[in-house]
Amino acid sequence: MPPAVPSPILRRRRLGTDLRRLREAAGLTxxxxxxxxxxxxxxKLSRLENGRSRPDPEDVAVLLDLYRAAPALREELLVITEEAGDMRAWRKSYPVMTQQQLGWAELEAGCAQIREYNPVLVPGLLQTEGYARLRIVSANAAAASADPSAGDDPETEVKAxxxxxxxxxxPDGPRYTAVLEEAAxxxxxxxxxxxxxxxxxxxxxxMLxxxxxxxLLRDTRIGEFYLPPTAFSLYRFTDSQDPETLAIEGGFxxxxSTEASTVNRYKVAFxxxxxxxxxxSDTLTWLFTATGRLTDTAASSSTVPGPTAAPAQRRRQPGRLTER
Structure with a gap:
Protein backbone atom coordinates (compact mmCIF):
# COMPACT_ATOMS: atom_id res chain seq x y z
CA MET A 1 0.00 0.00 0.00
CA PRO A 2 1.50 3.40 -0.96
CA PRO A 3 2.41 5.61 2.00
CA ALA A 4 -0.15 8.28 2.87
CA VAL A 5 2.47 10.99 3.26
CA PRO A 6 3.97 13.47 0.80
CA SER A 7 6.87 12.01 -1.12
CA PRO A 8 10.47 13.24 -1.08
CA ILE A 9 10.10 14.75 -4.55
CA LEU A 10 7.16 16.84 -3.36
CA ARG A 11 9.05 17.93 -0.27
CA ARG A 12 12.00 19.02 -2.42
CA ARG A 13 9.74 21.08 -4.66
CA ARG A 14 7.99 22.67 -1.71
CA LEU A 15 11.31 23.48 -0.05
CA GLY A 16 12.75 24.94 -3.24
CA THR A 17 9.72 27.16 -3.80
CA ASP A 18 9.87 28.52 -0.24
CA LEU A 19 13.62 29.11 -0.37
CA ARG A 20 13.28 31.06 -3.61
CA ARG A 21 10.46 33.12 -2.12
CA LEU A 22 12.55 33.92 0.96
CA ARG A 23 15.57 34.89 -1.14
CA GLU A 24 13.50 37.24 -3.27
CA ALA A 25 11.87 38.75 -0.18
CA ALA A 26 15.36 39.41 1.18
CA GLY A 27 16.22 41.27 -2.03
CA LEU A 28 19.08 38.94 -2.92
CA THR A 29 20.11 37.52 -6.28
CA LYS A 44 24.00 24.29 -6.28
CA LEU A 45 21.52 26.98 -5.29
CA SER A 46 19.66 26.63 -8.59
CA ARG A 47 19.23 22.87 -8.14
CA LEU A 48 18.04 23.39 -4.58
CA GLU A 49 15.48 26.04 -5.53
CA ASN A 50 14.19 23.92 -8.42
CA GLY A 51 13.83 20.79 -6.29
CA ARG A 52 16.38 18.87 -8.33
CA SER A 53 18.78 17.81 -5.59
CA ARG A 54 18.55 16.19 -2.19
CA PRO A 55 18.89 19.05 0.32
CA ASP A 56 21.51 19.06 3.04
CA PRO A 57 20.04 20.26 6.38
CA GLU A 58 23.16 22.30 7.17
CA ASP A 59 23.00 24.08 3.80
CA VAL A 60 19.33 24.88 4.28
CA ALA A 61 19.96 26.17 7.80
CA VAL A 62 22.64 28.54 6.46
CA LEU A 63 20.24 29.88 3.84
CA LEU A 64 17.44 30.35 6.37
CA ASP A 65 19.79 32.32 8.62
CA LEU A 66 20.87 34.49 5.70
CA TYR A 67 17.26 35.16 4.73
CA ARG A 68 16.28 35.87 8.36
CA ALA A 69 13.41 33.39 8.23
CA ALA A 70 10.87 33.63 11.05
CA PRO A 71 11.43 30.97 13.76
CA ALA A 72 8.22 29.05 13.04
CA LEU A 73 8.89 28.99 9.29
CA ARG A 74 12.52 28.02 9.89
CA GLU A 75 11.47 25.03 11.97
CA GLU A 76 8.86 23.98 9.41
CA LEU A 77 11.31 24.13 6.51
CA LEU A 78 13.95 22.16 8.39
CA VAL A 79 11.39 19.39 8.96
CA ILE A 80 10.55 19.46 5.25
CA THR A 81 14.28 19.25 4.51
CA GLU A 82 14.55 16.03 6.49
CA GLU A 83 11.52 14.57 4.68
CA ALA A 84 12.93 15.62 1.32
CA GLY A 85 16.13 13.69 1.90
CA ASP A 86 14.71 10.46 3.30
CA MET A 87 14.14 7.89 0.54
CA ARG A 88 14.38 4.77 2.72
CA ALA A 89 10.68 4.52 3.59
CA TRP A 90 9.77 4.96 -0.04
CA ARG A 91 12.10 2.24 -1.23
CA LYS A 92 10.62 -0.17 1.32
CA SER A 93 7.07 0.73 0.30
CA TYR A 94 7.84 0.03 -3.36
CA PRO A 95 10.27 -2.90 -3.41
CA VAL A 96 9.75 -3.59 -7.13
CA MET A 97 9.62 -0.01 -8.36
CA THR A 98 11.69 0.96 -11.35
CA GLN A 99 13.04 4.51 -11.37
CA GLN A 100 10.41 5.75 -13.84
CA GLN A 101 7.52 4.13 -11.97
CA LEU A 102 8.83 5.46 -8.65
CA GLY A 103 8.71 8.98 -10.04
CA TRP A 104 5.02 8.60 -10.92
CA ALA A 105 4.28 6.95 -7.58
CA GLU A 106 5.89 9.83 -5.71
CA LEU A 107 3.62 12.29 -7.47
CA GLU A 108 0.48 10.25 -6.93
CA ALA A 109 0.90 9.32 -3.28
CA GLY A 110 0.72 12.86 -1.90
CA CYS A 111 -2.34 13.78 -3.96
CA ALA A 112 -5.77 14.95 -2.93
CA GLN A 113 -6.91 14.97 -6.56
CA ILE A 114 -5.69 13.44 -9.83
CA ARG A 115 -7.14 14.34 -13.24
CA GLU A 116 -5.99 12.52 -16.37
CA TYR A 117 -6.64 12.55 -20.10
CA ASN A 118 -5.19 10.14 -22.63
CA PRO A 119 -6.28 10.08 -26.28
CA VAL A 120 -4.92 6.64 -27.17
CA LEU A 121 -4.41 4.56 -24.01
CA VAL A 122 -6.08 3.64 -20.74
CA PRO A 123 -4.17 5.53 -17.98
CA GLY A 124 -1.77 3.43 -15.91
CA LEU A 125 -3.79 3.66 -12.69
CA LEU A 126 -6.75 2.05 -14.49
CA GLN A 127 -4.99 -0.75 -16.37
CA THR A 128 -5.47 -4.48 -15.84
CA GLU A 129 -2.43 -6.71 -15.52
CA GLY A 130 -2.89 -8.02 -19.06
CA TYR A 131 -3.30 -4.57 -20.58
CA ALA A 132 -0.33 -3.20 -18.62
CA ARG A 133 1.91 -6.07 -19.70
CA LEU A 134 0.98 -5.57 -23.35
CA ARG A 135 1.64 -1.84 -23.19
CA ILE A 136 4.99 -2.25 -21.41
CA VAL A 137 6.25 -5.01 -23.70
CA SER A 138 5.34 -3.05 -26.83
CA ALA A 139 6.91 0.15 -25.47
CA ASN A 140 10.10 -1.70 -24.54
CA ALA A 141 10.28 -3.25 -28.00
CA ALA A 142 10.05 0.19 -29.59
CA ALA A 143 12.75 1.55 -27.28
CA ALA A 144 15.03 -1.45 -27.86
CA SER A 145 14.87 -0.95 -31.61
CA ALA A 146 16.82 2.28 -31.10
CA ASP A 147 18.81 1.25 -28.02
CA PRO A 148 19.13 -2.49 -27.21
CA SER A 149 20.01 -1.67 -23.59
CA ALA A 150 16.87 0.43 -23.06
CA GLY A 151 13.89 -0.68 -20.99
CA ASP A 152 13.42 -2.37 -17.63
CA ASP A 153 12.33 -5.94 -17.00
CA PRO A 154 8.67 -6.12 -18.17
CA GLU A 155 7.45 -8.14 -15.20
CA THR A 156 9.06 -5.71 -12.77
CA GLU A 157 7.37 -2.86 -14.62
CA VAL A 158 4.00 -4.63 -14.48
CA LYS A 159 4.29 -5.24 -10.73
CA ALA A 160 5.30 -1.63 -10.20
CA PRO A 171 -9.46 5.12 2.57
CA ASP A 172 -7.75 8.50 2.33
CA GLY A 173 -6.90 8.09 -1.35
CA PRO A 174 -7.24 10.92 -3.86
CA ARG A 175 -10.26 11.93 -5.87
CA TYR A 176 -9.54 10.51 -9.32
CA THR A 177 -11.12 11.68 -12.59
CA ALA A 178 -10.20 10.49 -16.07
CA VAL A 179 -11.43 11.36 -19.54
CA LEU A 180 -11.10 8.35 -21.84
CA GLU A 181 -11.26 8.51 -25.61
CA GLU A 182 -13.48 6.02 -27.43
CA ALA A 183 -10.53 5.27 -29.73
CA ALA A 184 -8.48 4.16 -26.71
CA MET A 207 -18.34 2.42 -9.20
CA LEU A 208 -15.75 3.38 -6.59
CA LEU A 216 -15.25 11.16 -25.08
CA LEU A 217 -17.00 9.76 -28.14
CA ARG A 218 -15.14 9.76 -31.44
CA ASP A 219 -17.05 12.53 -33.21
CA THR A 220 -17.67 14.74 -30.19
CA ARG A 221 -16.90 18.41 -30.69
CA ILE A 222 -14.89 20.03 -27.89
CA GLY A 223 -15.71 23.72 -27.58
CA GLU A 224 -14.68 25.61 -30.69
CA PHE A 225 -13.06 22.53 -32.25
CA TYR A 226 -10.36 22.33 -29.59
CA LEU A 227 -8.02 19.35 -30.04
CA PRO A 228 -5.99 18.21 -27.01
CA PRO A 229 -2.35 18.03 -28.14
CA THR A 230 -1.28 15.08 -25.99
CA ALA A 231 -1.96 13.00 -22.89
CA PHE A 232 -1.64 14.88 -19.62
CA SER A 233 -2.25 14.57 -15.89
CA LEU A 234 -2.96 17.18 -13.22
CA TYR A 235 -2.03 16.67 -9.57
CA ARG A 236 -3.35 18.63 -6.59
CA PHE A 237 -1.75 17.74 -3.28
CA THR A 238 -2.98 17.24 0.26
CA ASP A 239 -0.64 19.95 1.50
CA SER A 240 -2.06 23.13 -0.01
CA GLN A 241 1.43 24.66 -0.01
CA ASP A 242 2.67 22.08 -2.51
CA PRO A 243 2.26 23.53 -6.02
CA GLU A 244 -0.17 21.88 -8.41
CA THR A 245 1.75 19.86 -10.96
CA LEU A 246 1.18 19.13 -14.64
CA ALA A 247 2.65 16.01 -16.25
CA ILE A 248 2.65 15.77 -20.04
CA GLU A 249 3.28 12.38 -21.61
CA GLY A 250 5.33 12.53 -24.75
CA GLY A 251 5.93 8.92 -25.72
CA PHE A 252 9.40 8.20 -24.38
CA SER A 257 5.70 21.69 -14.75
CA THR A 258 4.52 23.61 -11.70
CA GLU A 259 4.32 26.92 -13.57
CA ALA A 260 0.92 28.28 -12.56
CA SER A 261 0.02 29.75 -15.96
CA THR A 262 0.81 26.48 -17.74
CA VAL A 263 -1.01 24.36 -15.17
CA ASN A 264 -4.07 26.61 -15.40
CA ARG A 265 -4.26 26.29 -19.19
CA TYR A 266 -4.43 22.52 -18.88
CA LYS A 267 -6.97 22.76 -16.06
CA VAL A 268 -9.21 24.73 -18.41
CA ALA A 269 -8.63 22.16 -21.16
CA PHE A 270 -9.62 19.36 -18.79
CA SER A 281 -23.49 7.51 -15.45
CA ASP A 282 -23.70 7.44 -19.26
CA THR A 283 -20.05 6.41 -19.43
CA LEU A 284 -20.75 3.48 -17.11
CA THR A 285 -23.70 2.46 -19.32
CA TRP A 286 -21.44 2.57 -22.39
CA LEU A 287 -18.79 0.47 -20.65
CA PHE A 288 -21.31 -2.15 -19.51
CA THR A 289 -22.81 -2.36 -23.01
CA ALA A 290 -19.42 -2.66 -24.70
CA THR A 291 -18.25 -5.29 -22.21
CA GLY A 292 -21.42 -7.33 -22.70
CA ARG A 293 -21.14 -7.30 -26.46
CA LEU A 294 -17.52 -8.42 -26.34
CA THR A 295 -18.46 -11.19 -23.94
CA ASP A 296 -21.44 -12.43 -25.97
CA THR A 297 -20.17 -12.09 -29.50
CA ALA A 298 -16.95 -11.21 -31.29
CA ALA A 299 -17.34 -7.70 -32.65
CA SER A 300 -16.58 -7.53 -36.36
CA SER A 301 -15.71 -3.84 -36.50
CA SER A 302 -12.32 -2.36 -35.65
CA THR A 303 -13.73 -0.55 -32.63
CA VAL A 304 -15.84 -1.59 -29.70
CA PRO A 305 -19.53 -0.80 -30.32
CA GLY A 306 -21.08 1.45 -27.73
CA PRO A 307 -24.75 2.33 -27.33
CA THR A 308 -26.47 3.05 -30.65
CA ALA A 309 -27.42 6.55 -29.60
CA ALA A 310 -25.26 8.70 -27.36
CA PRO A 311 -27.14 10.61 -24.66
CA ALA A 312 -27.61 14.32 -25.25
CA GLN A 313 -24.80 16.40 -23.80
CA ARG A 314 -24.56 19.94 -22.58
CA ARG A 315 -21.46 21.81 -23.66
CA ARG A 316 -20.05 24.99 -22.24
CA GLN A 317 -18.51 27.52 -24.55
CA PRO A 318 -14.83 27.78 -23.61
CA GLY A 319 -12.76 30.87 -23.17
CA ARG A 320 -9.41 31.30 -24.84
CA LEU A 321 -6.71 28.65 -24.53
CA THR A 322 -3.36 28.74 -26.24
CA GLU A 323 -2.53 25.43 -27.89
CA ARG A 324 0.99 24.17 -27.48
Whole structure:
Protein backbone atom coordinates (compact mmCIF):
# COMPACT_ATOMS: atom_id res chain seq x y z
CA MET A 1 0.00 0.00 0.00
CA PRO A 2 1.50 3.40 -0.96
CA PRO A 3 2.41 5.61 2.00
CA ALA A 4 -0.15 8.28 2.87
CA VAL A 5 2.47 10.99 3.26
CA PRO A 6 3.97 13.47 0.80
CA SER A 7 6.87 12.01 -1.12
CA PRO A 8 10.47 13.24 -1.08
CA ILE A 9 10.10 14.75 -4.55
CA LEU A 10 7.16 16.84 -3.36
CA ARG A 11 9.05 17.93 -0.27
CA ARG A 12 12.00 19.02 -2.42
CA ARG A 13 9.74 21.08 -4.66
CA ARG A 14 7.99 22.67 -1.71
CA LEU A 15 11.31 23.48 -0.05
CA GLY A 16 12.75 24.94 -3.24
CA THR A 17 9.72 27.16 -3.80
CA ASP A 18 9.87 28.52 -0.24
CA LEU A 19 13.62 29.11 -0.37
CA ARG A 20 13.28 31.06 -3.61
CA ARG A 21 10.46 33.12 -2.12
CA LEU A 22 12.55 33.92 0.96
CA ARG A 23 15.57 34.89 -1.14
CA GLU A 24 13.50 37.24 -3.27
CA ALA A 25 11.87 38.75 -0.18
CA ALA A 26 15.36 39.41 1.18
CA GLY A 27 16.22 41.27 -2.03
CA LEU A 28 19.08 38.94 -2.92
CA THR A 29 20.11 37.52 -6.28
CA UNK A 30 21.46 34.02 -6.64
CA UNK A 31 24.98 35.33 -7.21
CA UNK A 32 24.80 37.45 -4.07
CA UNK A 33 23.74 34.44 -2.01
CA UNK A 34 26.58 32.31 -3.37
CA UNK A 35 29.09 35.04 -2.62
CA UNK A 36 27.90 35.58 0.95
CA UNK A 37 27.83 31.94 2.01
CA UNK A 38 30.90 30.90 0.03
CA UNK A 39 29.49 28.13 -2.14
CA UNK A 40 31.70 27.17 -5.05
CA UNK A 41 28.96 26.97 -7.67
CA UNK A 42 25.76 28.89 -8.42
CA UNK A 43 24.26 25.68 -9.82
CA LYS A 44 24.00 24.29 -6.28
CA LEU A 45 21.52 26.98 -5.29
CA SER A 46 19.66 26.63 -8.59
CA ARG A 47 19.23 22.87 -8.14
CA LEU A 48 18.04 23.39 -4.58
CA GLU A 49 15.48 26.04 -5.53
CA ASN A 50 14.19 23.92 -8.42
CA GLY A 51 13.83 20.79 -6.29
CA ARG A 52 16.38 18.87 -8.33
CA SER A 53 18.78 17.81 -5.59
CA ARG A 54 18.55 16.19 -2.19
CA PRO A 55 18.89 19.05 0.32
CA ASP A 56 21.51 19.06 3.04
CA PRO A 57 20.04 20.26 6.38
CA GLU A 58 23.16 22.30 7.17
CA ASP A 59 23.00 24.08 3.80
CA VAL A 60 19.33 24.88 4.28
CA ALA A 61 19.96 26.17 7.80
CA VAL A 62 22.64 28.54 6.46
CA LEU A 63 20.24 29.88 3.84
CA LEU A 64 17.44 30.35 6.37
CA ASP A 65 19.79 32.32 8.62
CA LEU A 66 20.87 34.49 5.70
CA TYR A 67 17.26 35.16 4.73
CA ARG A 68 16.28 35.87 8.36
CA ALA A 69 13.41 33.39 8.23
CA ALA A 70 10.87 33.63 11.05
CA PRO A 71 11.43 30.97 13.76
CA ALA A 72 8.22 29.05 13.04
CA LEU A 73 8.89 28.99 9.29
CA ARG A 74 12.52 28.02 9.89
CA GLU A 75 11.47 25.03 11.97
CA GLU A 76 8.86 23.98 9.41
CA LEU A 77 11.31 24.13 6.51
CA LEU A 78 13.95 22.16 8.39
CA VAL A 79 11.39 19.39 8.96
CA ILE A 80 10.55 19.46 5.25
CA THR A 81 14.28 19.25 4.51
CA GLU A 82 14.55 16.03 6.49
CA GLU A 83 11.52 14.57 4.68
CA ALA A 84 12.93 15.62 1.32
CA GLY A 85 16.13 13.69 1.90
CA ASP A 86 14.71 10.46 3.30
CA MET A 87 14.14 7.89 0.54
CA ARG A 88 14.38 4.77 2.72
CA ALA A 89 10.68 4.52 3.59
CA TRP A 90 9.77 4.96 -0.04
CA ARG A 91 12.10 2.24 -1.23
CA LYS A 92 10.62 -0.17 1.32
CA SER A 93 7.07 0.73 0.30
CA TYR A 94 7.84 0.03 -3.36
CA PRO A 95 10.27 -2.90 -3.41
CA VAL A 96 9.75 -3.59 -7.13
CA MET A 97 9.62 -0.01 -8.36
CA THR A 98 11.69 0.96 -11.35
CA GLN A 99 13.04 4.51 -11.37
CA GLN A 100 10.41 5.75 -13.84
CA GLN A 101 7.52 4.13 -11.97
CA LEU A 102 8.83 5.46 -8.65
CA GLY A 103 8.71 8.98 -10.04
CA TRP A 104 5.02 8.60 -10.92
CA ALA A 105 4.28 6.95 -7.58
CA GLU A 106 5.89 9.83 -5.71
CA LEU A 107 3.62 12.29 -7.47
CA GLU A 108 0.48 10.25 -6.93
CA ALA A 109 0.90 9.32 -3.28
CA GLY A 110 0.72 12.86 -1.90
CA CYS A 111 -2.34 13.78 -3.96
CA ALA A 112 -5.77 14.95 -2.93
CA GLN A 113 -6.91 14.97 -6.56
CA ILE A 114 -5.69 13.44 -9.83
CA ARG A 115 -7.14 14.34 -13.24
CA GLU A 116 -5.99 12.52 -16.37
CA TYR A 117 -6.64 12.55 -20.10
CA ASN A 118 -5.19 10.14 -22.63
CA PRO A 119 -6.28 10.08 -26.28
CA VAL A 120 -4.92 6.64 -27.17
CA LEU A 121 -4.41 4.56 -24.01
CA VAL A 122 -6.08 3.64 -20.74
CA PRO A 123 -4.17 5.53 -17.98
CA GLY A 124 -1.77 3.43 -15.91
CA LEU A 125 -3.79 3.66 -12.69
CA LEU A 126 -6.75 2.05 -14.49
CA GLN A 127 -4.99 -0.75 -16.37
CA THR A 128 -5.47 -4.48 -15.84
CA GLU A 129 -2.43 -6.71 -15.52
CA GLY A 130 -2.89 -8.02 -19.06
CA TYR A 131 -3.30 -4.57 -20.58
CA ALA A 132 -0.33 -3.20 -18.62
CA ARG A 133 1.91 -6.07 -19.70
CA LEU A 134 0.98 -5.57 -23.35
CA ARG A 135 1.64 -1.84 -23.19
CA ILE A 136 4.99 -2.25 -21.41
CA VAL A 137 6.25 -5.01 -23.70
CA SER A 138 5.34 -3.05 -26.83
CA ALA A 139 6.91 0.15 -25.47
CA ASN A 140 10.10 -1.70 -24.54
CA ALA A 141 10.28 -3.25 -28.00
CA ALA A 142 10.05 0.19 -29.59
CA ALA A 143 12.75 1.55 -27.28
CA ALA A 144 15.03 -1.45 -27.86
CA SER A 145 14.87 -0.95 -31.61
CA ALA A 146 16.82 2.28 -31.10
CA ASP A 147 18.81 1.25 -28.02
CA PRO A 148 19.13 -2.49 -27.21
CA SER A 149 20.01 -1.67 -23.59
CA ALA A 150 16.87 0.43 -23.06
CA GLY A 151 13.89 -0.68 -20.99
CA ASP A 152 13.42 -2.37 -17.63
CA ASP A 153 12.33 -5.94 -17.00
CA PRO A 154 8.67 -6.12 -18.17
CA GLU A 155 7.45 -8.14 -15.20
CA THR A 156 9.06 -5.71 -12.77
CA GLU A 157 7.37 -2.86 -14.62
CA VAL A 158 4.00 -4.63 -14.48
CA LYS A 159 4.29 -5.24 -10.73
CA ALA A 160 5.30 -1.63 -10.20
CA UNK A 161 2.34 -0.28 -12.15
CA UNK A 162 -0.12 -2.56 -10.35
CA UNK A 163 1.43 -1.55 -7.04
CA UNK A 164 0.69 2.09 -7.77
CA UNK A 165 -2.99 1.30 -8.32
CA UNK A 166 -3.63 0.43 -4.66
CA UNK A 167 -3.65 4.18 -4.15
CA UNK A 168 -7.25 4.30 -5.39
CA UNK A 169 -8.38 1.76 -2.77
CA UNK A 170 -6.87 3.63 0.16
CA PRO A 171 -9.46 5.12 2.57
CA ASP A 172 -7.75 8.50 2.33
CA GLY A 173 -6.90 8.09 -1.35
CA PRO A 174 -7.24 10.92 -3.86
CA ARG A 175 -10.26 11.93 -5.87
CA TYR A 176 -9.54 10.51 -9.32
CA THR A 177 -11.12 11.68 -12.59
CA ALA A 178 -10.20 10.49 -16.07
CA VAL A 179 -11.43 11.36 -19.54
CA LEU A 180 -11.10 8.35 -21.84
CA GLU A 181 -11.26 8.51 -25.61
CA GLU A 182 -13.48 6.02 -27.43
CA ALA A 183 -10.53 5.27 -29.73
CA ALA A 184 -8.48 4.16 -26.71
CA UNK A 185 -11.04 1.44 -26.01
CA UNK A 186 -10.93 -0.09 -29.48
CA UNK A 187 -9.46 -3.23 -30.99
CA UNK A 188 -6.32 -1.42 -32.09
CA UNK A 189 -5.20 -1.17 -28.46
CA UNK A 190 -5.15 -4.88 -27.61
CA UNK A 191 -6.62 -8.33 -28.40
CA UNK A 192 -10.35 -8.89 -27.71
CA UNK A 193 -9.86 -10.93 -24.53
CA UNK A 194 -7.52 -8.33 -23.01
CA UNK A 195 -9.89 -5.56 -24.04
CA UNK A 196 -12.91 -7.33 -22.55
CA UNK A 197 -11.14 -7.70 -19.20
CA UNK A 198 -10.01 -4.08 -19.34
CA UNK A 199 -13.53 -2.81 -20.00
CA UNK A 200 -14.92 -4.94 -17.17
CA UNK A 201 -12.23 -3.54 -14.87
CA UNK A 202 -13.19 0.01 -15.83
CA UNK A 203 -16.80 -0.80 -14.92
CA UNK A 204 -15.68 -1.87 -11.45
CA UNK A 205 -13.47 1.18 -10.96
CA UNK A 206 -16.20 3.56 -12.12
CA MET A 207 -18.34 2.42 -9.20
CA LEU A 208 -15.75 3.38 -6.59
CA UNK A 209 -16.82 6.48 -4.63
CA UNK A 210 -13.59 8.38 -5.36
CA UNK A 211 -13.34 7.51 -9.08
CA UNK A 212 -15.12 9.33 -11.92
CA UNK A 213 -14.75 8.28 -15.55
CA UNK A 214 -15.91 10.22 -18.60
CA UNK A 215 -15.95 8.86 -22.15
CA LEU A 216 -15.25 11.16 -25.08
CA LEU A 217 -17.00 9.76 -28.14
CA ARG A 218 -15.14 9.76 -31.44
CA ASP A 219 -17.05 12.53 -33.21
CA THR A 220 -17.67 14.74 -30.19
CA ARG A 221 -16.90 18.41 -30.69
CA ILE A 222 -14.89 20.03 -27.89
CA GLY A 223 -15.71 23.72 -27.58
CA GLU A 224 -14.68 25.61 -30.69
CA PHE A 225 -13.06 22.53 -32.25
CA TYR A 226 -10.36 22.33 -29.59
CA LEU A 227 -8.02 19.35 -30.04
CA PRO A 228 -5.99 18.21 -27.01
CA PRO A 229 -2.35 18.03 -28.14
CA THR A 230 -1.28 15.08 -25.99
CA ALA A 231 -1.96 13.00 -22.89
CA PHE A 232 -1.64 14.88 -19.62
CA SER A 233 -2.25 14.57 -15.89
CA LEU A 234 -2.96 17.18 -13.22
CA TYR A 235 -2.03 16.67 -9.57
CA ARG A 236 -3.35 18.63 -6.59
CA PHE A 237 -1.75 17.74 -3.28
CA THR A 238 -2.98 17.24 0.26
CA ASP A 239 -0.64 19.95 1.50
CA SER A 240 -2.06 23.13 -0.01
CA GLN A 241 1.43 24.66 -0.01
CA ASP A 242 2.67 22.08 -2.51
CA PRO A 243 2.26 23.53 -6.02
CA GLU A 244 -0.17 21.88 -8.41
CA THR A 245 1.75 19.86 -10.96
CA LEU A 246 1.18 19.13 -14.64
CA ALA A 247 2.65 16.01 -16.25
CA ILE A 248 2.65 15.77 -20.04
CA GLU A 249 3.28 12.38 -21.61
CA GLY A 250 5.33 12.53 -24.75
CA GLY A 251 5.93 8.92 -25.72
CA PHE A 252 9.40 8.20 -24.38
CA UNK A 253 9.84 11.57 -22.64
CA UNK A 254 7.65 12.95 -19.85
CA UNK A 255 7.60 16.66 -19.03
CA UNK A 256 6.49 18.10 -15.68
CA SER A 257 5.70 21.69 -14.75
CA THR A 258 4.52 23.61 -11.70
CA GLU A 259 4.32 26.92 -13.57
CA ALA A 260 0.92 28.28 -12.56
CA SER A 261 0.02 29.75 -15.96
CA THR A 262 0.81 26.48 -17.74
CA VAL A 263 -1.01 24.36 -15.17
CA ASN A 264 -4.07 26.61 -15.40
CA ARG A 265 -4.26 26.29 -19.19
CA TYR A 266 -4.43 22.52 -18.88
CA LYS A 267 -6.97 22.76 -16.06
CA VAL A 268 -9.21 24.73 -18.41
CA ALA A 269 -8.63 22.16 -21.16
CA PHE A 270 -9.62 19.36 -18.79
CA UNK A 271 -12.86 21.17 -17.95
CA UNK A 272 -13.64 21.42 -21.65
CA UNK A 273 -13.00 17.70 -22.09
CA UNK A 274 -15.28 16.81 -19.17
CA UNK A 275 -18.02 19.08 -20.51
CA UNK A 276 -17.87 17.50 -23.97
CA UNK A 277 -17.64 13.90 -22.73
CA UNK A 278 -20.45 11.63 -21.57
CA UNK A 279 -21.54 11.99 -17.96
CA UNK A 280 -20.22 9.48 -15.42
CA SER A 281 -23.49 7.51 -15.45
CA ASP A 282 -23.70 7.44 -19.26
CA THR A 283 -20.05 6.41 -19.43
CA LEU A 284 -20.75 3.48 -17.11
CA THR A 285 -23.70 2.46 -19.32
CA TRP A 286 -21.44 2.57 -22.39
CA LEU A 287 -18.79 0.47 -20.65
CA PHE A 288 -21.31 -2.15 -19.51
CA THR A 289 -22.81 -2.36 -23.01
CA ALA A 290 -19.42 -2.66 -24.70
CA THR A 291 -18.25 -5.29 -22.21
CA GLY A 292 -21.42 -7.33 -22.70
CA ARG A 293 -21.14 -7.30 -26.46
CA LEU A 294 -17.52 -8.42 -26.34
CA THR A 295 -18.46 -11.19 -23.94
CA ASP A 296 -21.44 -12.43 -25.97
CA THR A 297 -20.17 -12.09 -29.50
CA ALA A 298 -16.95 -11.21 -31.29
CA ALA A 299 -17.34 -7.70 -32.65
CA SER A 300 -16.58 -7.53 -36.36
CA SER A 301 -15.71 -3.84 -36.50
CA SER A 302 -12.32 -2.36 -35.65
CA THR A 303 -13.73 -0.55 -32.63
CA VAL A 304 -15.84 -1.59 -29.70
CA PRO A 305 -19.53 -0.80 -30.32
CA GLY A 306 -21.08 1.45 -27.73
CA PRO A 307 -24.75 2.33 -27.33
CA THR A 308 -26.47 3.05 -30.65
CA ALA A 309 -27.42 6.55 -29.60
CA ALA A 310 -25.26 8.70 -27.36
CA PRO A 311 -27.14 10.61 -24.66
CA ALA A 312 -27.61 14.32 -25.25
CA GLN A 313 -24.80 16.40 -23.80
CA ARG A 314 -24.56 19.94 -22.58
CA ARG A 315 -21.46 21.81 -23.66
CA ARG A 316 -20.05 24.99 -22.24
CA GLN A 317 -18.51 27.52 -24.55
CA PRO A 318 -14.83 27.78 -23.61
CA GLY A 319 -12.76 30.87 -23.17
CA ARG A 320 -9.41 31.30 -24.84
CA LEU A 321 -6.71 28.65 -24.53
CA THR A 322 -3.36 28.74 -26.24
CA GLU A 323 -2.53 25.43 -27.89
CA ARG A 324 0.99 24.17 -27.48
Missing amino acids: GDQVIERIGWASAS RLGRQSLLDR LGRRACPPDVLRDQLAHLCELA PNVTLHL IDVM EWLCSAALSA
